[in-house]
Amino acid sequence: MLCKHIKTLALTAAVLLPLQAAYAVPNIWHADSRMGITEFNLINGRNQAISFSCNSGAEGFEEREPGFSYIPNWKNLHEDAELGEISILADGKYAVYPDPFHWSEFIKRIAKARTIEVFADNKKIAVFKPSPRSIRETARYIASDCRYDLWR
8 A cells, every 4th residue: 555655656746847847947937827827937047036916817816915025045945034024127128116096007017028037125136038939928917917007
């Protein structure tokens, strides 16, 4: 009986480990959708990440605001960091910190950006240079999947 479980675990690991490694490819936008929530992630070569979490059809969560996160260490998601005020440059243009009043403008710039710089308290802490292909094939959906109507 134990041998059967070990074979099952080995098969599961063989299937999942390559997916985890592929998901961590630097400077490629990745999207994942589960139960009506879509997440867009971009990881750089220093394992820093930016992440967008959006309601793309989850019933019962229609009022859920989209979210943005800067993750200082993708390999240790539970690492706590005191960052201060976050600001972002997208292709050298200031992209207002993602708040409900500026969300639409923010995601439109991010969805097209070839260079994204993240600042904490006016100090550059991360740079992302997504591939043109991942912008074209994945990031372009951020603006439609992560829209937020403040006045609903």
